[in-house]
Amino acid sequence: xxxxxxxxxxxxxxxxxERAEHIARLMSVQYSALLDHExxxxxxxxxxxxxxxxxxxxxxxxxxxRIGGSLPYRITGALTFAMxxxxxxxxxxxxxxxxxxxxREQTSTEMWEQLNRLYxxxxxxxxxxxxxxxxxxxxxxxINGLHQFHGITDSTMSxxxxxxxxxLGRYMERAQLIASLLAFHFGGVPGTVTKAADTPFEWYxxxxxxxxxxxxxxxxxxxxxxxxxxxxxxxxxxFPRSIRxxxxxxxxxxxxxxxxxxxxxxxxxxxxxxxxxxYLDYGQVEEIMTDSIQDHFADIQKxxxxxxxxxxxxxxxxxxxxxxx
Amino acid sequence: MNDQSSDPEDGVGHPAGxxxxxxxxxxxxxxxxxGNGASRPHxxxxxxxxxxxxxxxxxxRQQAVDRAFLHQGITFTVYGATDSTEQIFPTDCLxxxxxxxxxxxxxxxxxxxxxxxxxxLKDIYNDGAILSDGVVPHDLIYSCRQYRREMRGVQxxxxxxxxxxxxxxxxxxxxxxxxxxxxxxxxxxxxxxxTNREIIRRAFPTLYRGYNVRRIEDYCETLLATLRSLAPGxxxxxxxxxxxxxxxxxxxxxxxxxxxxxxxxxxxxxxxVVHNNTVYMRTTSGLRRVDVIYRRLDDDFIDPIVFRxxxxxxxxxxxxxxxxxxxxxxxxxxTGIADDKAVYAYVPRIIKYYLDADPILPNVETYLCREPExxxxxxxxxxxxxxxxxxxxxxxxxLVGPHATREEISAFRKRLVADPSNYIAQPTxxxxxxxxxxxxxxxxRHVDLRPFILHGERTTxxxxxxxxxxxxxxxxxxxxxxxxxSKDTWVLNE
Numbered sequence: 001x002x003x004x005x006x007x008x009x010x011x012x013x014x015x016x017x018e019r020a021e022h023i024a025r026l027m028s029v030q031y032s033a034l035l036d037h038e039x040x041x042x043x044x045x046x047x048x049x050x051x052x053x054x055x056x057x058x059x060x061x062x063x064x065x066r067i068g069g070s071l072p073y074r075i076t077g078a079l080t081f082a083m084x085x086x087x088x089x090x091x092x093x094x095x096x097x098x099x100x101x102x103x104r105e106q107t108s109t110e111m112w113e114q115l116n117r118l119y120x121x122x123x124x125x126x127x128x129x130x131x132x133x134x135x136x137x138x139x140x141x142x143i144n145g146l147h148q149f150h151g152i153t154d155s156t157m158s159x160x161x162x163x164x165x166x167x168l169g170r171y172m173e174r175a176q177l178i179a180s181l182l183a184f185h186f187g188g189v190p191g192t193v194t195k196a197a198d199t200p201f202e203w204y205x206x207x208x209x210x211x212x213x214x215x216x217x218x219x220x221x222x223x224x225x226x227x228x229x230x231x232x233x234x235x236x237x238x239f240p241r242s243i244r245x246x247x248x249x250x251x252x253x254x255x256x257x258x259x260x261x262x263x264x265x266x267x268x269x270x271x272x273x274x275x276x277x278x279y280l281d282y283g284q285v286e287e288i289m290t291d292s293i294q295d296h297f298a299d300i301q302k303x304x305x306x307x308x309x310x311x312x313x314x315x316x317x318x319x320x321x322x323x324x325x
Numbered sequence: 326m327n328d329q330s331s332d333p334e335d336g337v338g339h340p341a342g343x344x345x346x347x348x349x350x351x352x353x354x355x356x357x358x359x360g361n362g363a364s365r366p367h368x369x370x371x372x373x374x375x376x377x378x379x380x381x382x383x384x385x386r387q388q389a390v391d392r393a394f395l396h397q398g399i400t401f402t403v404y405g406a407t408d409s410t411e412q413i414f415p416t417d418c419l420x421x422x423x424x425x426x427x428x429x430x431x432x433x434x435x436x437x438x439x440x441x442x443x444x445x446l447k448d449i450y451n452d453g454a455i456l457s458d459g460v461v462p463h464d465l466i467y468s469c470r471q472y473r474r475e476m477r478g479v480q481x482x483x484x485x486x487x488x489x490x491x492x493x494x495x496x497x498x499x500x501x502x503x504x505x506x507x508x509x510x511x512x513x514x515x516x517x518x519x520t521n522r523e524i525i526r527r528a529f530p531t532l533y534r535g536y537n538v539r540r541i542e543d544y545c546e547t548l549l550a551t552l553r554s555l556a557p558g559x560x561x562x563x564x565x566x567x568x569x570x571x572x573x574x575x576x577x578x579x580x581x582x583x584x585x586x587x588x589x590x591x592x593x594x595x596x597x598v599v600h601n602n603t604v605y606m607r608t609t610s611g612l613r614r615v616d617v618i619y620r621r622l623d624d625d626f627i628d629p630i631v632f633r634x635x636x637x638x639x640x641x642x643x644x645x646x647x648x649x650x651x652x653x654x655x656x657x658x659x660t661g662i663a664d665d666k667a668v669y670a671y672v673p674r675i676i677k678y679y680l681d682a683d684p685i686l687p688n689v690e691t692y693l694c695r696e697p698e699x700x701x702x703x704x705x706x707x708x709x710x711x712x713x714x715x716x717x718x719x720x721x722x723x724l725v726g727p728h729a730t731r732e733e734i735s736a737f738r739k740r741l742v743a744d745p746s747n748y749i750a751q752p753t754x755x756x757x758x759x760x761x762x763x764x765x766x767x768x769x770r771h772v773d774l775r776p777f778i779l780h781g782e783r784t785t786x787x788x789x790x791x792x793x794x795x796x797x798x799x800x801x802x803x804x805x806x807x808x809x810x811s812k813d814t815w816v817l818n819e
Contacts, residue, residue, distance in 0.1 A: 003596050004607040102572055105581040105591060161609065258609040315609040320598050 001260045004316045006106050007165045009099040011311075014169030016096035017115075020089045021146045022177045023053065023079055027089075028139035029208045034072060035134075036201075045202065046075060047194040048184040052177075053087045055079065077127045089142070093119045108156035111149065118145045161257055168253040168311070175246035176304045178210060182233055182243075183297035186226070190294070203229050210241045231285035243300060244280040250307065251277050258315055269310035276303045338362055344380065347768050353755035354500045355769060356421060367424050367817060368760075374532045375419075380765040386528045387418045387762055393524045415810035416521055417761040418528060421772060421792040422536070428788055428816045431494065431502055434686030435776060436784050437676060439490050442509065442663045443780065444679040446486035450476045450659065460678050461671050465695070468746075469668070471661030473624060475631055479648050481657045482555040483781060488655040489548070489619075490778040491515070491791075495689070496757035503687045504672075505754075505773065509656065509664040511621050514791040515777050516579040517811050519544060519586075522789070525813035538815040539788035544777070545586040548619075551781035555653035556616045563616035566592045566606060570622050570638045580621050594622075599642030602649040617653045618643075624658045666715040666749050667693055689754060695746035703750040704741070707734050710750040712741065725801070727753050756801055759812065761794060771795045773803050774814065788816035 026049050033045060055078065082088040086095075097119045104112055122142070130138050150170075157163050185206050188195040197203060203224045207213040210233055219236070220228045236242040251273040288296040338350045340362040350358060357368040364372045375383065394413050423431075448455050449466055450473075456463045466472055491512030493505045522541055526533040549565070556563035569580040571593050584591035596606050597615065605612035620627065626636040631644040646652045662668060670691040676684045692699035692710070703710060707726050714722035724737040741748050758769035776790030792812040793803035803809040 001608045001610045001613065003590060003592065004609055005593065005596050007609045104572075105585055165609075260610040316607075318607075318611075320600055320605075320612065 001258075002106075002161050004318075006103045006162065007257070008312075008316045009103045010106065010162050010165045011169035013096045013099035013103075014166040015173040016092045016099065017146060017149065018170045018173035019087065019177065020092035020096065021143055022174075023087060023089050023092065024139045024142045024146070025211065026053075026181075026209055027076065027079060028136040028143070029205050030072070031134060031136045031139065033201075033205060042193065043071065044194045044197075045205065046071060047189055047192060048181075048197070050075065051184045051189045051192075051194075052181040053079070054180075055087055073131055076131060080130065081122075081127050090122055093122055106162055108152070110152045110156045114145070114149045114152050118142065118149070121145070161259065164253050164256040168250060168257060171246045171249040171253065172304060172308055174241065175243050175250065176301055178233065178241060178243050178246065179297045179300045179304070181206070181209060182230070183294055183301075186230060186289075187294035187297070197226075200224050207233075212239060212241055215239050227285050227289050230289060234288065235280060235283060235285060237281075244277075247273065247277050247280055247304075250304075254307075254311070267310070267314050269307050269314055272303055272307050272310060276300065276307070340364075342376075344375070344767050347763075347766055348760070349758075349769055351755075352498055353771070354496050354498055354757040356496075356757055356759040356772070357769075367422050370535055371419070371422065371532065371760075374529070375767065383418070383762055384765060390416060390418045390524055390528050393527070394520070397520065414517060415796060416517075416524070417770075417794055417796070417810055417812050418525060419760050419762055419767075420525060420529075420532075420813045420815045421759045421774075422815045422817065425817055425819045427502070428539075430685065431774075431776060432786050432788075434502070434504075434684070435490075435492055435778050435786060437680065437682065437685050438492065438504065438507070438672065439487060439778050439780050439784060441676040441679050442490075442507065442672070443484060443486050445675045446657075446660060446663055447481070447484050448679075449662065450486075451478060455675065455678055458678070460674055461668070465667060465671075466662060469662055469665050471624075471659070471665055473659030473662075475644065475648075476657070476659035479657075480650055482557070482650075482653045485555060485655070485780050486657040487660050487663070488551055488555065488657075488780050490780065491775045492778065494686070494774045494776070494790075495754055496774075497689075498755055500757075501687070502774075503689050505689055506666070506669060507664040507672075508775075509660040510623060511656070512775070512777070513576045513579055513621075514775055514793075514811075515544060516582040518777070518789060518791045518814070520582075521791075521811060521813040533815075536815060537818045539818055541787040541789040544787045545583065547779055547785050547787065548583070549587045549589070551779045551785070552617050552619055552653075552655055554781035555655055557650055557653060564590075564606075564614060565617040565619065566590045566597075566615050568592055568594070568597070568618050568620040568622055570594075570626065574621070576621065583619075589619075594626075594637070594639045597640040597643070599640060599646050602642070602646045602651050604640070604643065604646050604652045615652060617655065619655050624661065627654075627658065666713055667695065667746075670749065689751050692750040694741065694748040694750065699750070700745050703748070704738070706750075707738060707741075709753065711753050712737065712748055712750045714747055715749060725753065754801070756795075756803075759792070759794070761796070761812075768798065770798070771801050771803070772812065789814045 030045065030049060078085065078088060080089050083090045083094060085091065097115055100107060100112060100115055125138065153163070153166060185197045185202070197206060203226060204213065207216050207224070207229060212233060216229070216232050219232060232239065232242065234243050237244055237248070239245055251270070254270050254273055339345055339348050340350065340358050350362060357364060357372070359365055378386070391413070394416060445455065455461050456466060487509045489512060491508040491514060493508070494502045495505045497503055518541065552565050553563060556565070566589055567580055567584045569577060569591055571577070574580070581591060590606065592606055598605050598607065598612065604615040604618070606615050622638055625633045626638040628639050628641060628644040629636050630641050632639070644658070647654050647658070669688065670693050673684045673688055676682060692703050694700045694703055703712065707724070708729070710726045712724040712726070724733065726734065729737070756771040756773060759772045760767045761770045772792050772794050774790050774792050776786050779785045792814045794810045794812055795801055795803045795808070796810045797808050800808065
């Protein structure tokens with residue numbers, strides 16, 4: 001049993017950290033792609049990335065910076081450093097830290113220190129210094145720091161209910177982010193000229209954005225084909241950044257939160273998660289590789305959102321009447 | 326704020342030894358030295374140890390103490406316009422030592438005081454006998470902002486209005502302890518008392534072992550037992566929670582500390598709901614009934630329906646649940662009336678009235694500006710007196726006559742004349758001095774003492790308290806917000 005407010009803060013802390021890591025990985029892949037070709041106006045790779053994060057290149061135009069002026073430069077500023085404008089790494093880390101701060105006594109000191117360190121490092125880094133070198137080192141360090149946070153969490157925090165809410169948040173966020181990323185790579189960006197990815201280089205980058213390239217090669221060899229990429233990132237049961245893996249974890253964690261409550265067992269959240277899991281367990285890539293591929297990803301995201309709402313209604317902001325006999 | 330530095334030249338002497346070259350002995354009582362500069366018996370072992378360790382080793386240990394506080398994150402929050410920062414509450418590494426005899430007086434005196442104040446609170450919120458007998462004036466009580474009309478006739482568990490009390494004691498020039506003020510609402514500082522002990526005994530293990538110091542480590546257990554004894558009596562395992570205003574409160578560290586040490590839930594107002602006059606907390610497994618609330622929130626913020634409607638920190642309906650006897654709140658509401666600075670002046674008479682005994686611990690002499698004679702005396706002697714606004718605390722809204730400029734005094738006089746009943750005056754006290762380790766030397770600094778009294782089924786005081794230190798040379802202001810620090814306090818066994 002734990003306070004609903006505390007569970008909520010731990011869950012959101014974890015979602016924001018996953019988001020920060022995801023954006024950092026997208027940025028590092030995009031940065032290394034810049035070495036191979038000069039960005040063009042409405043560069044489709046950037047447009048897909050922005051669309052998947054629900055950010056618009058128009059939006060990032062609003063930032064005025066002293067030097068530079070290219071689209072990737074502006075996007076870097078927006079997605080990495082824009083403190084008050086989600087989606088950005090700075091905003092995600094800030095939000096994660098604020099949530100952690102509210103429940104400091106529920107996490108370990110080591111976790112707080114690591115999170116604080118990451119945040120302060122980001123705050124003391126300037127856009128210019130990252131842009132000047134166009135080096136991925138900054139993003140790699142950040143990703144490593146976030147991995148370290150998860151390691152610290154697993155080895156210093158009791159694996160009790162709070163820990164399970166952290167896991168739940170992490171995999172909920174991951175399932176939605178990956179589904180969104182795949183939607184725009186396989187279906188193009190509606191309302192723009194940006195089509196689905198179609199060069200080997202683009203599929204290679206998509207795998208890199210999910211740290212999936214090496215794992216993919218072990219299963220399919222380095223022969224990269226779109227339907228195999230889709231099969232791997234959607235249906236692989238063992239790769240930690242496949243949608244199926246994330247949903248499996250969500251369903252498993254839902255069984256473990258609120259252990260003292262028997263009224264919620266087999267409640268709404270678990271029902272939706274179970275249904276989504278069955279779809280991913282028994283689905284086949286041929287079923288989704290159709291003209292309506294966008295709809296499949298939209299549906300996965302919708303069901304994730306429903307699970308999230310159900311968790312919120314069941315454990316966090318439930319109506320008081322429901323619990324008074 | 327007034328610069329309260331006094332010129333070291335005022336001193337009448339120094340103890341022998343180069344380490345004490347800056348140590349001033351004057352008319353203020355000195356905790357370590359008698360009038361001739363000789364060490365008092367219970368400080369001899371400390372003095373010998375200081376000599377044995379030498380300044381370099383002492384510096385090393387003071388640094389170890391500072392580091393320990395920093396690493397444990399024992400901080401308080403200082404608010405700025407855009408950012409708030411966490412600061413360490415500085416701790417001087419030399420313990421302040423009290424003998425068994427000195428402690429016995431403090432202990433019996435405070436127990437007597439808390440007993441009388443609880444009887445007083447019960448009386449004024451029920452029959453008002455002390456008022457109709459003319460011992461305390463009606464209008465003083467009924468015009469006080471801290472008087473809570475809503476508390477009239479409310480049944481309080483064990484009649485314990487004040488369960489947790491922190492009274493500030495000072496030592497006057499003759500070495501006698503006197504009560505400077507009582508804190509009967511949400512006194513804080515106990516976490517510093519406990520962590521000071523943990524850290525200082527680690528820094529000076531040999532000294533500590535040699536001194537036969539009484540233990541204070543069971544404070545949290547005793548607090549928990551006190552809170553448990555207030556629970557409405559319908560089941561044997563009451564749920565006790567600590568209600569905090571949240572992370573932006575300057576004492577938030579203490580709230581988390583106490584909740585963790587007692588093993589109780591730390592809740593905010595939004596974690597609690599009241600249904601059918603019963604208090605519940607929201608957990609992931611549904612609502613759980615709450616029986617006792619140790620609140621660290623002022624009366625005003627407890628319940629927006631009854632008190633301040635603009636506050637979001639409290640819980641709607643909490644007061645009704647309390648009035649219905651379904652939840653105990655410690656301290657009860659409305660206790661602030663008894664630590665009002667004007668009511669303070671009546672405490673000796675309050676003790677006499679209820680207990681038919683003389684106060685064991687005296688008050689500091691106090692002039693009530695609401696009374697014409699006292700008011701005239703105050704106006705005539707502003708440059709000698711400390712004048713305080715009755716509603717203020719934390720060292721704000723006061724005039725320290727001897728250290729104020731002519732302009733400050735005349736500005737204060739205007740405010741005083743405009744609203745005399747809002748002020749009291751006291752003689753400027755020469756707070757006692759205790760040795761502190763400052764820049765590789767031992768210097769005297771003014772100190773007070775805040776013991777913590779727990780009152781439930783029984784009344785208990787852990788032997789010790791928070792010794793607050795005015796770290797600035799010559800300063801008399803010990804508040805943490807104004808450059809104060811603290812010391813570990815050792816009460817000795819016989």
